[in-house]
Amino acid sequence: MTDRRTGLTLVLVLAQGLLGCGQAVTPSATVPSSTSSPARPEPTALSTGQPTLPPPIIPTDLPGSPPAPSADPVFGALLPHIPEAVRDSCVASEPLEPILAIVSCSVGDGEVAVEYAMYPNRDSMYAAYNERVRVAAIETDSGLCYTDDGDSISATTGRWPAENPYSVDGSAAGRYLCRGLEFPTIAWTNDSLLIMGIATADPAFVDHLVTFWVNESGPVP
Numbered sequence: 001m002t003d004r005r006t007g008l009t010l011v012l013v014l015a016q017g018l019l020g021c022g023q024a025v026t027p028s029a030t031v032p033s034s035t036s037s038p039a040r041p042e043p044t045a046l047s048t049g050q051p052t053l054p055p056p057i058i059p060t061d062l063p064g065s066p067p068a069p070s071a072d073p074v075f076g077a078l079l080p081h082i083p084e085a086v087r088d089s090c091v092a093s094e095p096l097e098p099i100l101a102i103v104s105c106s107v108g109d110g111e112v113a114v115e116y117a118m119y120p121n122r123d124s125m126y127a128a129y130n131e132r133v134r135v136a137a138i139e140t141d142s143g144l145c146y147t148d149d150g151d152s153i154s155a156t157t158g159r160w161p162a163e164n165p166y167s168v169d170g171s172a173a174g175r176y177l178c179r180g181l182e183f184p185t186i187a188w189t190n191d192s193l194l195i196m197g198i199a200t201a202d203p204a205f206v207d208h209l210v211t212f213w214v215n216e217s218g219p220v221p
Helices: 073-081 122-136 203-215
Strands: 027-030 040-043 091-093 101-107 112-118 146-148 153-155 162-168 171-179 185-190 195-201
Touching (some): 073 112, 112 203, 122 185, 122 195, 146 203, 185 203, 195 203
Parallel strands (some): 027 162
Antiparallel strands (some): 027 040, 091 101, 101 112, 112 195, 146 153, 162 171, 185 195
16 A cells, blocks of 8 residues: 655545545645555645535446446546546446546445546636635645554544645645535545545544545546
C-alpha cells in the first residue's frame, strides 16, 4: 500500500451531491507508480451535499461478473483510474451535465461509499468542488482533516469542516474538503485526471473513511 499523506506544504447514505462526488488533507498525496495501487496523501503546511444519482445502468456480460465497460468510451476512460481494490464494486450511473462519466462504489463491507466523476475540464470540476466549499461556509486552506502518528490515522472531526490542497509524491495534485458529522464526507479533486471523488461513511466509521482516503482512494494515473 502506497503512502499518501499531507505535508507541511500539502494540498457518498452520501450527504451532498457529487455535482455541486490508496488521498490527503491539506496533506499531499503520494501516487503510486503502479496503476493498480492508489497514492497516499502527504500533508502540506496550511496555506494562508451528495446528489441523488439515477439507478446504476452498467451491464455485465455474465451474472456475477465484475462491471463490464459500457459502450460509452468516456466510461471506459474513467474505469482504469479507479483503484483496483475498489473497481469491481463499481456501477455506472447516468451522468448529469457537465459530468462525462460517474460511478458509485463501496469499500470493504460497505462501510465507505465512494463516487468518482470525470469532468470535461478543470473549470467545470472546480465549479462543482467550490460549490461544496461554499455550502460548508468555510474559507479555503482552513485546516487538516486527520492526524497520522505513523501507526494509525485518526479523523480530527473537531476541526471539520476543513479544506486544503494535497500533493502526491511531492507534486501538487488537487484539493480536498472534509465536512459533516452526521454523514462524514471527504471530497477531493485530481487536477491532472479531471476526476472528483466523494467518499462518505457512517460516523462510526469516520476513521476508516480518512484511512481509505489517505491510503486507497486514488484515482490512479
